[in-house]
Amino acid sequence: MSDRLIYLPLGGAGEIGMNAYVYGYGPEGAERLIVVDLGVTFPDMDGSPGVDLIMADAGWLEDNADRIEAIFITHAHEDHIGALPFLWPKLRKPVYARAFTASLGQQKLNENGVNTQVTVVEPRPEVIEAGPFKVQFVPISHSIPESSALIIDTPAGRVVHSGDFKLDANPIVGEPFDVNMWHEIAQEGEGIKVLTCDSTNIFSHLPGKSEATLIEPLTKLIQMQEGMIVATTFASNVARLKTLADAGVAAGRSVCLLGRSMKRMVQTAKETGVLKGFPSVIQPEEAAEIPRENLMLIVTGSQGERRAASAALSRGKYLGLEMKEGDAFLFSSKTIPGNEIGVIKIMNAFSEMGVEVIGDRGGLYHVSGHANRPDLEAVHDLLRPKMLIPMHGEHRHLREHMKLAQSKGIASEIATNGTMLDLAGDTPKVVEYIETGRLYLDGTVLIGALDGVVRERIRMALNGHIMVNVIIDEDGGPLGDPWVETMGLPPKGRSGIALEEVLEQELTEALDRAPGKVLGDDDKIEDLLRRQARTCSLEEIGKKPEVTVVVSRLMDE
Amino acid sequence: MSDRLIYLPLGGAGEIGMNAYVYGYGPEGAERLIVVDLGVTFPDMDGSPGVDLIMADAGWLEDNADRIEAIFITHAHEDHIGALPFLWPKLRKPVYARAFTASLGQQKLNENGVNTQVTVVEPRPEVIEAGPFKVQFVPISHSIPESSALIIDTPAGRVVHSGDFKLDANPIVGEPFDVNMWHEIAQEGEGIKVLTCDSTNIFSHLPGKSEATLIEPLTKLIQMQEGMIVATTFASNVARLKTLADAGVAAGRSVCLLGRSMKRMVQTAKETGVLKGFPSVIQPEEAAEIPRENLMLIVTGSQGERRAASAALSRGKYLGLEMKEGDAFLFSSKTIPGNEIGVIKIMNAFSEMGVEVIGDRGGLYHVSGHANRPDLEAVHDLLRPKMLIPMHGEHRHLREHMKLAQSKGIASEIATNGTMLDLAGDTPKVVEYIETGRLYLDGTVLIGALDGVVRERIRMALNGHIMVNVIIDEDGGPLGDPWVETMGLPPKGRSGIALEEVLEQELTEALDRAPGKVLGDDDKIEDLLRRQARTCSLEEIGKKPEVTVVVSRLMDE
Incomplete structure (x- = not known):
């Protein structure tokens, strides 16, 4: 079997934010890998209340850490560099960036107590060799200094990873978009096999402004x-x-x-x-x-x-x-x-x-940092890649960008997070789906987005929380009445009596009616009281709150 | 002292949503009142998680219910009619609306078990007498059928309450904006003293489209x-x-x-x-x-x-x-x-x-239902009011509309929710600030926005929730160790040991160290354990959760 040239977005493809892309080259399943960008996205109350930062789940990278050669950071925007201090300790590979980006990355690493040095790279013609890859940083204009595209030369051909960019001949700070240099890059060797390209402004139909x-x-x-x-x-x-x-x-x-x-x-x-x-x-x-x-x-x-x-x-x-x-x-x-x-x-x-x-x-008072549709077309025409993989966009952006490329006869494919493409041939081929997800930095802890922790918080926010305490005595019967506390619930409802009081009354009756086999089993008590508390709340206040039941069982000494 | 003509927005002025306006006429503090619109606004996770609807606090209206003559609903959008079933029971006054609006309002009342009939009003020339007020409904074009402005004739002069409107000569459904009729309305008697006017689209600089x-x-x-x-x-x-x-x-x-x-x-x-x-x-x-x-x-x-x-x-x-x-x-x-x-x-x-x-x-495929800036200017010129009170807008809309009116020599004043104006003179005069707020329909219960109920929910969503149970025995000492449950928190943090276990350990030690005067006082125990749990969580997971402590005290029999 022949070697593969793989592209695998773990973040940033199907969303705007938390960019994390993987390229690999080698025999199937044993490709040597490089990582491009490790960014974050920001939480919101709707989906991630109380979360500090969101980043791509590095599980696949961790599992394949021995295959990773290096990490490249295209520029210092949070959605490209923000996850570095949190994910680096799981990967522990050399990090490369240009001076400004490296300095900001280093500050982040230091602040989070991560002990590694970012290597400062000069732009093309400097070449970083990383396993089968030869990588060059190419200055490109964007809304932050020293933004770079990457030339990734592989045995299967040249890949250009655009990074975030716009066409700006006079960007005030940093290097302009250099048409001549890009023309040269497109002419070298076999030309450009793959352009992985920023899609953010694909729906902006006028040329961007400087x-x-x-x-x-x-x-x-x-x-x-x-x-x-x-x-x-x-x-x-x-x-x-x-x-x-x-x-x-x-x-x-x-x-x-x-x-x-x-x-x-x-x-x-x-x-x-x-x-x-x-x-x-x-x-x-x-x-x-x-x-x-x-x-x-x-x-x-x-x-x-x-x-x-x-x-x-x-x-x-x-x-x-x-x-x-x-x-x-x-x-x-x-x-x-x-x-x-x-x-x-x-x-x-x-x-x-x-x-x-x-x-x-x-x-008049603001211009975007991303290439608009006509600018993207100009880049397609300038670089004449054989394939175009749209990245850095929601699904609708990727789809529109793919359609645009295809309309010009460029092979294209949508690869959202977790979709592994093989780019070794003449057209992109979906070869695998990797399970991906999101990690939340929650306080100082990294948790999985689907671990249920944040879901519990959302439920408490929507439904309120009832806490029930029951003490079961040495004889297996309730000692006193259940004690109820509420958080985030109206003090009283339909009956005009305090909700906690109504609940205590109901739960006392439920316990009194409960047969011995229920009282003998903490799970059954919890289940009974939870259901009863929810039903009673629905009746009283029209809501079904979250319920936590704690059963304390006194033991004979 | 002379009679006052008061205008008091309780909702909709300083925000877009939950419109509720009061007009009054009579001696100070004894003005007879009418209410125009009782709308809702919609909750969001950021500020009002789990809430069903938001409406103006009717406290002031309730306190002055004996002075209210009637309720008028200009049109059937939720932000004008949605609160009717929830606030009517506090006011119990006749409700007037045109047929379509009345029918939808009636359906809402019936669904919520509120037993009153909305009175169907024909448009001008029908006049509703409500205390000192003579009210006419004037058809106006908007994005819902039968939207109406109100002519409110008072002993102090004519007020026009614009409702929500646009200038549309061919609105497809319902009546067009009738320039001739409005010209006539402006010419009658002394002309228009006050125009209370929709400000939604004041920042849209092109004329609206039909x-x-x-x-x-x-x-x-x-x-x-x-x-x-x-x-x-x-x-x-x-x-x-x-x-x-x-x-x-x-x-x-x-x-x-x-x-x-x-x-x-x-x-x-x-x-x-x-x-x-x-x-x-x-x-x-x-x-x-x-x-x-x-x-x-x-x-x-x-x-x-x-x-x-x-x-x-x-x-x-x-x-x-x-x-x-x-x-x-x-x-x-x-x-x-x-x-x-x-x-x-x-x-x-x-x-x-x-x-x-x-x-x-x-x-091309959508037009707005509100009058744009040039349309508003046309209405100012057509109606030539002596005063213009901008309504239905955020503060920035009201301010811009006021400035526009003033630039044409029309007296104007911003009155946000709770600001009472006296319009009896030649210029609007701020005479009082009424305490206003928002009510939340939470399940089936109306609660005040500042009651703290929703704040507790937001805190749980941001910080998670720790529940601590302590049993104090007959001798005043802890019976067994404190029991900790968490909701919405990472299962473990820095130490790698389960968070609940770490907390139980810490709280056990705290209780062991606690002097008798703490153990003898439930509040002191709660305070101690809450502080300890938060400090320990901050150390372990970098968060300070909400903490509920329940102390159960066994009594000698």
Whole structure:
């Protein structure tokens, strides 16, 4: 049998978030492997209340850890690097990234007490040999510095893993999308066999706009303001931070950055040499002394995050600074689906203060970091891959991208998380389905999404919780009455009597009626009281709560 | 002192949803009152998990029930009528509405066992006398039949309460916006003193489009489909149901309605005479027999609701019908902020089936039911009110609408829920702040939003729940060790030992160390064990769970 060239997404394919891709080359089942990106996605109350981070289940990788050669990180967005400190200890393989990404990754590892060093890689022509793979990092423009595509050369041909990218000839920070270099990459050897490609903006039908288009409208906007202006964007969008700060300075304002992650990003970008010419900023203490019409704040919290600076300002004073009537607040960002309510809440809080809230105004004050449909088509045409595997998208994005590729005569296949493709031939072939899932970082513990822990929390949130205590005495009969406590339930219902009292009454009667063989068996007592408590609650308050029954049995000494 | 003309929003002002407005006329504190609309808003996991409906706190109305003359319902959208069965029993006053609205309201009252009759009102010139008020219903176009504005004539002048409306000269179902009639209304007597006006679409800068613009593009779209087409919209948007069904029939398809609420709406609209010429529809059993290219389904669930027909179809077979590769699914609707995730989930499920998902395509397949900014300006110009009170909007909508009115020289004021205005003079005057809030229908019980019940549920969802049982014997010492159960927590943490075991060990030690004055006091025991359990959990799993401690004390007989 011939060697396989496998592609296996464990996260990021069929969703936007928690990217984790595997490539392998070798005999079936013994392919040598590399991992591309280990990202997280963020929890929400609907599906994952109380969870801190969500990442791909590394079970398959763990089981095959001896086959893994290396881990490559394309860029430092959380959905590509965030899981590194939590999954690395299960894999313990060399990690490669460019300087800025490596520095942020190293900070994450250190903070979580993980003792390994990320190896800093220079972009092409440097080549990392990893088993049968020769990997090069290729600079590509995106909304964070040093974003990279990977050239993955294999004995079966050249794979290009696009990473997240846009076509930007003037990205303000970092390298532009270099058409000539990509043309060269496409011409080398046999050309490109497989393009694994970002699908995020496949439904955006106009060509994307350059970061450089923003400086003029932003400067004008800031000049027009009579009070303080506060702007928010993603902390990691260092180019935008520079554009905003430059616009602020051009409009004659002192600029102050608020938010821990933003300061860290700017500092890391400066230290690693990717950010030059960032205007000098002032500290919050100084800012408080400056006339508001001469001041601009750039703050974290573009997605309405409760703990970020924008939310803090929407609640009142923050680090001595405060929004007032006549000030303006600019979202130089797009709201990610699911974050609307949080963002709207902040908008309304500012409205109550008399603060003008300004959105992206159809691309005037914000541009996306991903390639739109016409840009993707341009890349298809430039790289002329034999196969295109859409990645980084929900199913609808992957499907649309596949259809687009197929319409141009490029072989394509949808591979969602867990779908293993063999790319050794001329067309992608589904060869296996791997069981995948999600891990939750819950406090400091990693649990499986389907372990039931979070499901119990969701049930308590929806239904409330009844706790029943019963003591069975030495003779096998109930000692006193069952004791009921409730949490998250109305104090009383239909009868007008306290719910706990009604339940205790009902459960006492149920126990009194219970035959000896029930009273002799803790499981049977629990079952009886649980059912009774739920039925009685339904009657009283129209809800069927979760019930925990604890039976304490006194023993003869 | 002179009589006051008061306006008091209890819901719907500072939010979109749960509309409830009060007008009053008379001496201060003794004004006779009318209530306009009693609506609900919908819960979400973030703020109100497990809650069934949310409505305005009727406390102030209850306290002043003897001053209330009547309740008027402008139209049958849930955010205007949904709270009627739950709040009416607290007020017990006559309810007035037009026929279609009255019929739906009556069904709600009956279903909830509330024994009162809604009085059917004919539109202007019929006048309802309610204390000092003379009220007329004026037909207005919106996205549900028989939507009405109210003319509220008072001794202090004429108030127009716009209700929800758009300018539509050809709304397909129901009456068009009648410019001549409104001109007449503005000319009568002293003209219009106050316009209380819908603010929903104040940020939409293009003129709104007529329902009638949809039939042609929809017909073309349906004609192009090679498989089955399924369309969803709000069940209450009877005009849209007719447009969709007409388009389906024009495209040569049999039409089938799926979803209980949709059938009820169509039936009620037919029975009350507002819907004529609705094409004949087929039943699901028949639909299953028809070639899919000849079939169109119109289904509930445009907002991604889990129990609606669209979600059911996205999961698989529903009433014998199933989506297949080559079919198309049309959202003839806008996604309400907060519902994106649910809608996207359905889109992706259809994508996995190979179903084409079609959105509103920038207004080609959906038009809004609310007046856009230029339409609102046209109404201001037509009615020429002395004062404009923006309602039906979040704070940012109200503020923008106020600014617009003021820019035209119309006196205006933002009154959010609980803000009482006196409109007797030439400008609105804030005279009082009433304590308002929200009621939750939780199962069958009404609870206050701030009662803490739902907060407990949210805490359990975020933090998990630990239950501790301690038995104190006749001598005042612990009988056996404390017993710990957990719900919604990882089974083990840092130490690798079961969390419940670690907790039992720690709590046993804590109890052993506890002095007699602690053991003699249940509250002190609870406090000790709660703190200990939280500290120990933080150490083990990095979370601080909710803790319930139950102390059972054995007594000498």
